[in-house]
Amino acid sequence: MSDSPLIDSLTAAVEARPDDLTLRLHLAELLVGAGRGAEAIGHAAQVLAREPGNAAAQKLMTSALGSPTAAAPESPKRADADTVSPQPAGTGSPQPAGTVGPESSPPAGTGSPQPAGTVDWAAMEQDLGDIVPPRFSHEQEPVQGHEDRTFDIETSTVTLADVGGMQEVKKRLEISFLGPLKNPKLRTLFGKSLRGGLLLYGPPGCGKTFLARAVAGEMGASFISLSITDVLNMWVGSSERNLHDLFQSARGHAPCVLFLDEIDALGHKRSQLNSSSMRTVVNQLLTELDGVDGNNDGVFVLAATNAPWDIDSALRRPGRLDRTLLVLPPDKPARSAILHYHLRDRPVAGVDLGKVADATENYSGADLAHVCETAAEFAMRDSITSGEIRMINQSDMMAAAREVRPSTDGWFATARNVAMFANESGEYDDLAAYLKKRKIR
Template sequence: MSADPLIDSLLAAVGGRPDDLPLRLHLAGLLLDAGRGGEAIAQIGQALARDPGNNQAQSLMQRALGTPAPEARAARPPAPRAAPAGPTPPGDDPLAAYEQELADVVPPRFARAGDEPEPVVGDADRVYDVESATVRLADVGGMTAVKERLELAFLGPLRNPELRRMYGKSLRGGLMLYGPPGCGKTFLARAVAGEMGAKFLSLSIVDVLDMWIGNSERNLHELFEAARRNAPCVLFLDEVDALGHKRSQASSSSMRTLGNQLLAELDGMEGSNEGVFVLAATNTPWDVDPALRRPGRLDRVVLVLPPDAEARAAILEYHLRERPIANIDLRKVVVATEDFSGADLAHLCETAAEFAMADSVRTGEVRMIEQRDLERALKEVRPSTRPWLSTARNVAIFANEGGVYDDLVAYLKRRKLL
């Protein structure tokens, strides 16, 4: 049998038995004999990852990298030289040579001086940005019902420690904010942290997901640990539907495992969650795993709606206050912006400012932002909440099991959308 068919057969066998090191190393030797050094190094690297001290694998790696074997080095008389003042340079160590060559595949065998990070001291955190929120609920326009719910769930017990102890109310819990995009869910979470005088830690899917098996779960655990170290802390799970998607619909086992890890962290199985307030936000609560909403986890669900007339007026005033304006009929703009989210209103003001600035550039005469600019902007900027409301209407009609979305049903009925 020729070498290549034999190698092909061994490659197939190793694929079926990846932990069979003698078979893998035999294949590596044949690859070296066939001049296929790159493939041989990959096979040897896999063997060393499983058994770093394997002498046969080390010998094959030295051969693959062109490093003299230990016996050959011992046979040569050493050249006279002065004793080194410090540690042996990496270039004089054959194992260090192929360790450096395979740094992206095989982790180093030993930690070197200086590799160990300094311990975390006080409120400092090595990996994650733990903020001190500066906004308060008074900075949030409107949302009276949402503020009352937050006062009942979190803020009241924190301000009244004696009553909290008497009633046995724990300083832990979770609440899920849902509603159309751009309506201030993230800003509201920061305001809650500021109102409590607590730290704020925001978690998104990109902070968690990792290509290597097990790393995503570890990242999630470390984020919760950072929140526990900095308690009292508001841990904000942004787009929780991505992180805690329905496990029955998960496209991979890794996402189901990640969902299980999130449930364990919320239950405090990996550490006490006392003083950790979990706020989650999503635009699609119907995609969130029902297990996340059971009592003791994200058991309170609050609808964050598009801003009402009072809130729209406050948001427009905020975005226009540092711009040159004249003769603005704010009441008329408020009436014309029903269903606009906070982000839509900010975009409306930005667009009106662009029209006024373009006119000033064209005429060479600087002028104020006027009512006509806002009315022109209203013809271009459309409320982004309407597609969400259309989807939410179907959910309210066909998927309101257990009355989870009763507040959404009431809102749609008030708006005569249901």
């Protein structure tokens, strides 16, 4: 504690509000008047670090440096030319206001006297480095995580012919997306715009990513796949820049299919976000989809989500992700094709894929892969127990189908509520029709 309660109170106030420059200047003024120049220098320096051109702070710094016991000026306004500052005892004649120290004695280390009214900031940093922070910081090394991003540009060899079954999905893709692309003259005739993107939604593990690759292969376009982990970064502004770099890469490789996986995580409803940084990421995504900073011609955006009801409504406006496609669990032909694919390199004997497909209705593609894996475990376990290798048979497949339960049930339980109570706009009519067909009420 000092002998000045006012200074003590102001010091506490500045500690509580370190960014209040007016309060800090008032404290520095009182410290100069109390002969505590070294303390005043620290506060004036803090102000100058934030506002290098602050005239009041410069004048207080000059007073504190030149006369530690001098009283600070009554106001931060610039002194008149004929004003003189008080002089320490024994220094001789008064000095013009604004000079640093006695006229014939510049501060140590300055090399030569400075003109009246100026401050040798370099000398101040050298002589008072333990009190005054440097005015300017040197360029720092690039922070890890801010380096330029390079995205994998693929050429998809998969086409819709490689997608087993799912005829309704293929038909919708052809009508709403691929048809206009393949027929430019008809597109021009009917004034069909290529702006906007396609949102694939449905239960997890049902082939949304595979469909996106098939669309790229069907178009003969480049393919870029991106998930939330490729975008989000702990550094402020880096996530937005990653998104911009992504779209720039797609524009530079047009025609290009840009696939945004888990779009519900990247484009979540801003009203439900507590983080301001995530809201700016959503805003950046909207800007890129609009092509504000670049031409999106030849960039075809496909996005996938398991929770379309969590996506910000602005993302689904015309010109953005304005077309939706429900990707349901594979139908029977698709299930047979998926089972065949996962059994192709395994020892199999007498398996009726049609019967297994009948027993696995509503199974996702990932569920069917797990059925094949489980059947292989059954056959391997028997081979180890008996000492004789045997093939995977029908009983193994049916036992595996009974053991593995479809993972889509939980998704449909949530989707049912959405289709019943949040479908005012009709965007989930396809989902409602499917639920009715399956008698999920």
